[in-house]
Amino acid sequence: MIDQSILVLDEGTTSTRAMLFAQDGHLRGLEQAELTQHYPHSGWVEHDAQEIWEKTLVCARAMVEQAGGAERIAAIGITNQRETVVAWDKESGEPLARAIVWQDRRTADACAQLKEAGHEREVRARTGLLLDPYFSGTKMRWLLDHNDAVKAAADAGTLAFGTVESWLVWNLTGGKAHISDASNASRTLLLGLDASQWDQELCELFGVPGEALPRVVDCAGHLATTATGLLGGAIPICGMAGDQQSATIGQGCLAPGDTKATYGTGAFILANTGTHVPLPHHHLLGTVLFQLGGERHYAIEGAVFVAGSLIQYLRDSLGVIESAEETEALARSIPDNGGVVVVPALSGLGAPHWRPDARGIISGLGFDTGRAHVARAALEAMAHQTYDLAQAYAEDGAAWTGLRIDGGMAVNDWMAQDIADLLGLPVTRPDFVETTALGAAMLAAVGCGMKHDLAAAAETMIGATRVFDPQMDDALRQQRLARWNDAIAKV
Numbered sequence: 001m002i003d004q005s006i007l008v009l010d011e012g013t014t015s016t017r018a019m020l021f022a023q024d025g026h027l028r029g030l031e032q033a034e035l036t037q038h039y040p041h042s043g044w045v046e047h048d049a050q051e052i053w054e055k056t057l058v059c060a061r062a063m064v065e066q067a068g069g070a071e072r073i074a075a076i077g078i079t080n081q082r083e084t085v086v087a088w089d090k091e092s093g094e095p096l097a098r099a100i101v102w103q104d105r106r107t108a109d110a111c112a113q114l115k116e117a118g119h120e121r122e123v124r125a126r127t128g129l130l131l132d133p134y135f136s137g138t139k140m141r142w143l144l145d146h147n148d149a150v151k152a153a154a155d156a157g158t159l160a161f162g163t164v165e166s167w168l169v170w171n172l173t174g175g176k177a178h179i180s181d182a183s184n185a186s187r188t189l190l191l192g193l194d195a196s197q198w199d200q201e202l203c204e205l206f207g208v209p210g211e212a213l214p215r216v217v218d219c220a221g222h223l224a225t226t227a228t229g230l231l232g233g234a235i236p237i238c239g240m241a242g243d244q245q246s247a248t249i250g251q252g253c254l255a256p257g258d259t260k261a262t263y264g265t266g267a268f269i270l271a272n273t274g275t276h277v278p279l280p281h282h283h284l285l286g287t288v289l290f291q292l293g294g295e296r297h298y299a300i301e302g303a304v305f306v307a308g309s310l311i312q313y314l315r316d317s318l319g320v321i322e323s324a325e326e327t328e329a330l331a332r333s334i335p336d337n338g339g340v341v342v343v344p345a346l347s348g349l350g351a352p353h354w355r356p357d358a359r360g361i362i363s364g365l366g367f368d369t370g371r372a373h374v375a376r377a378a379l380e381a382m383a384h385q386t387y388d389l390a391q392a393y394a395e396d397g398a399a400w401t402g403l404r405i406d407g408g409m410a411v412n413d414w415m416a417q418d419i420a421d422l423l424g425l426p427v428t429r430p431d432f433v434e435t436t437a438l439g440a441a442m443l444a445a446v447g448c449g450m451k452h453d454l455a456a457a458a459e460t461m462i463g464a465t466r467v468f469d470p471q472m473d474d475a476l477r478q479q480r481l482a483r484w485n486d487a488i489a490k491v
């Protein structure tokens with residue numbers, strides 16, 4: 001028997017990557033290329049869909065070559081930036097417009113109008129989402145209203161819409177498959193959380209023609225097969241999930257209550273809620289975690305706007321630190337925060353406070369305050385923001401039993417310990433931090449039959465982890481929480 005690998009295509013916002021995983025989950029190879037960001041107007045963010053595909057193909061070919069040919073690849077797994085919309089022509093296969101990226105705010109007015117017309121309640125109940133430009137539905141409508149090529153293709157019946165995984169599968173199959181997995185589809189505003197295909201009424205509300213949309217499929221299984229000419233042989237595509245869902249799977253959050261937090265520029269937290277449709281409050285979102293054999297598993301998702309970007313702000317705008325890594329030594333150099341609290345509401349406050357108008361503060365300054373206090377308080381802000389979300393999840397019936405962390409900030413041991421201390425829960429960090437790609441590899445391994453199910457994939461593919469157990473005494477914890485709550489009240 002030949003030793004086969006899993007090829008993962010990890011299509012991020014700033015780069016496209018192809019990675020080769022062994023059956024035991026260890027990384028055998030990685031090839032990546034930067035993606036050009038287009039900012040045509042304030043608040044607009046676009047990608048060139050053709051560039052995404054071409055760079056994906058170059059990276060994938062490099063990995064197939066490294067593996068020793070297509071027959072050495074058991075399956076492909078795809079994970080991607082979510083909500084980004086691509087429009088292409090089904091006959092020519094050409095993109096009709098630049099892709100509108102998830103960060104793009106151009107449909108803010110359209111969302112406000114839908115909200116004013118009283119649609120948010122119903123949309124939220126069906127999709128788990130909010131009326132916000134972040135999601136795909138209003139982006140699709142914008143293209144139909146503002147782009148002649150998109151409009152003409154819609155009239156001619158040749159328009160195809162899709163999120164990034166859908167666009168990649170279309171190209172990988174030579175135009176044979178127009179599909180989207182349920183985790184990505186659940187970010188469009190057009191899919192009912194418990195409905196297998198698109199919601200007709202939501203398509204009408206957002207003005208998106210159902211015939212332009214992909215077929216919604218499982219996250220694992222024999223989903224499609226690559227066209228033979230592309231990668232030197234036909235390879236089955238067996239796993240697909242949006243990046244945050246994929247990271248949740250890659251962290252092994254497979255049971256209700258299992259929760260992961262990714263601390264990058266911002267922080268994304270997802271808690272597995274099992275097979276019941278979640279109905280969160282507090283501006284948390286309900287989303288599909290994965291779909292297998294037609295059965296859905298769900299998650300509650302919460303986002304913190306400012307995480308690592310606070311550290312960048314301290315370094316680049318205030319000049320308080322020289323590097324992100326330095327925060328750890330600074331935090332350890334003093335016995336406590338000296339009463340300093342940083343509330344990083346630099347672009348408003350996300351869940352659970354949801355105050356876009358709030359602005360950040362540094363409070364408790366005295367002549368004895370040094371830059372170490374500010375750096376330490378900045379790291380402490382991560383634990384506090386996480387704690388506030390934990391409370392909101394608990395009120396939504398999804399109390400955490402522990403927290404698994406990853407992302408660029410999670411390398412900071414001091415911060416990891418502080419999160420454990422404040423939450424009063426064990427915090428677990430995998431040694432292998434590429435959880436997003438690993439999740440797609442696990443799905444593909446299940447989809448091609450290499451692993452029996454996700455639990456078996458988790459057991460054999462997730463490597464060693466480090467656990468940070470809570471140690472803080474409760475009096476100190478209460479004092480920290482009280483000071484933070486005072487500062488939050490001020491902002």
Ligand code: ADP
Pocket residue numbers: 263264265266307308309310311312324325326327328407408409411412
């Ligand atoms: P993204 O995927 O959003 O681009 P990453 O996951 O790569 O972000 O994380 C990068 C962020 O982590 C940066 O904002 C950086 O300031 C922060 N960061 C990196 N190393 C550390 C560290 N040792 N301590 C604290 N923050 C860090």
